[in-house]
Amino acid sequence: MAAPWEVELTHGRIGIRPLRRSDANRWSELxxxxxxxxxxxxxxxPPEGGQQVTSYRQMISVLRRRARHGEGMPFVSTWDGVMVGQVSVSSIVGGSARSASIGYWVSADHAGRGIxxxxxxxxxxxxFGTTRLHRVDIxxxxxxxxxxxxxxRLGFTDVGLAPRYLHIAGRWADHRLFQLVAEDVQGRVLDRV
Structure with missing residues (x-):
């Protein structure tokens, strides 16, 4: 049986699939x-954050290890089957929380296409469906x-400002936190696109 992150999801020209070792050149180019x-x-x-991952090989090893342990799902986004960005699920928690966080990016030349x-x-x-999580945070x-x-656009709820939430470009940066909970989704999230 395939792990929950070893899936390919598509809608029209847009796809989501697992990040692979063979994506190294395309990922580096992007x-x-x-x-x-x-x-x-x-x-x-930050300086006290440990050792920086410096290569694609190191990054994919870390992400795939987390995926095998059920802690993350490293995906790429595609346009007509070609990698154009990344959607990463991290901090997957089971038990009474049943939550995860999502981060994403897309190449500038593919921005604005709904990818x-x-x-x-x-x-x-x-x-929400396959892994039965309760909450997704961004x-x-x-x-x-x-x-x-x-x-x-996707109907996430703004739950507030988190001062100095993540280290970005050499400093701690404020972030707005958004969440979507399973009970707030009628039908599919995809229907909101």
Missing amino acids: RAANGGWLSPWDATL TPTGVALVCDHL AIRPENHPSLAVVR
């Missing part, structure tokens, strides 16, 4: 070409208007 587009939002490690909201919706439907910098549009 990250290099989109450095300025993504760097204002990318998490960084991110559709990909996040597909992943949320998978988390943390967004208050000035990241395109990302704020994604959660608003």
Whole structure:
């Protein structure tokens, strides 16, 4: 039986599939070409945060190990089958919380095509349906208007400001926290796209 993260989800030209070792070249190309587009939002490690992951090989090893332990689901988003971004599920918790967090990015040349909201919706439907989670969280910098549009479009609830929530670009940055809970979804999250 396949693990919950070893799925391929599609809607039209948009797809979600597991991040693979063979994605190394494409992932590196996308990250290099989109450095300025993504760097204002990318998490960084503070000095006391441990050793920085410096290669794709190290990153995929960490993400796949977390996936095997049920702690995460590393996905890529695709357009016509070609990788154009990433949707990562992290901090999966069972027990009485049954929750997870989602982070995402898409290349600048594919922004505005509905890839991110559709990909996040597909992943949320998978988390609520297949893995039976109760809550999905997304943390967004208050000035990241395109990302704020994604959660608003999908009906996430703004639960407030978290001061100095994540380390971004060398400093602790405020984030708005959003959540979607299973009881608030009538039908599919994908129906909201």
